[in-house]
Amino acid sequence: MNDIYIRKLLKQVKNGNVSVDDAYEQLKEMPFKDMGFASIDNHRALRTGFPEVVFCQGKTPGQIGCIMSELVKNGGNIMGTRADREDFDEVIKIIPKARYFETARIIAVMDEDGRDSELDSFKTVSVVTAGTADIPVAEEAAVTAEILGNRVDRIYDVGVAGIHRLFAKLDIIKKADVVIVVAGMEGALASVVGGLVDAPVIAVPTSIGYGSNLGGLAALLSMLNSCANGVGVVNIDNGFGAAYLASVINRKR
Known part of the structure; x- marks a missing residue:
């Protein structure tokens, strides 16, 4: 209570x-x-x-x-x-x-x-996806972050197969207090973003991908092995968990 x-x-x-x-x-x-x-x-x-x-x-x-x-x-x-x-x-x-x-x-x-009436006074979370198929998990993260009192920027379908799309949105991403990166396949986008921004990056592996993706396990392992500093990883398809963690980080900053 x-x-x-x-x-x-x-x-x-x-x-x-x-x-x-x-x-x-x-x-x-x-x-x-x-x-x-x-x-x-x-x-x-x-x-x-x-x-x-x-x-x-x-x-x-x-x-x-x-x-x-x-x-x-x-x-x-x-x-x-x-x-x-x-x-x-x-x-x-x-x-x-x-x-x-x-x-x-x-x-x-x-x-x-509730905090929904005070969003303008809270910090920003950028939710970034590698592909369109990752959007359902990204929306779980984005909506959760908004309900918990953050302002959210959605940047979708900017995966490494066409990395120029990411660079076109990089100015928006760099302004975020926390970045959530949602990616399936091999999950490489989290490492790329982690090497370009000074904010904490929360990586969300998704179950999207061909057979050897193993239901998101390949992306999970790739993100866990990221060579970029400042990248944390949540469970497969766990957009909610990523947004909750981002909200905790923003409350403390």
Whole structure:
């Protein structure tokens, strides 16, 4: 239960909209609420600065709806990742202001007190892809970064097979506080970008590629073996993890 939620609750008590007993019952749910099939982490934002994020894959639409309806009570920007249209259709019945980012496969609920209204005061993340086929993973990163309070520049399809395309966008990339590079095949773009910018580079290998790409393993190993300094690597197709890390870096800089 984060500070936004507590402030709202205290205001409701002061205005007579919530009784002291009801407020006490709500506060008893700290630090988590056991829903049987899920335990909602109400203290995630207090510990880490960001609310709990729902990983929708493997959950039923009904479970996702119940979890997000609980999380939204705590305030802040709420996310569900790896969500499909059926999941969103269930969530929007319960939370009418929910939005669905189809390419990113993200359900988002923007709180009126959340960071979405303050994006201009936050730092920039550039999300760069090697190819068009990498865009779904890149959009997961881009949308996540925006929801977590960053300004995002999208630079897509600038892979090393036509490296002049990258150089044409290099001035934008160099202005970023953090750069996320999303690439499949052999994953070479992360090393190239890492050798050209002074910002931290977070490499995201994707499962895009021919047979010897091995579902992204080739790109992962290539990025882990990067000779460029300042390149970190997240798991295959993990756009969310890259954006979360970029947001943590930007909060500390």
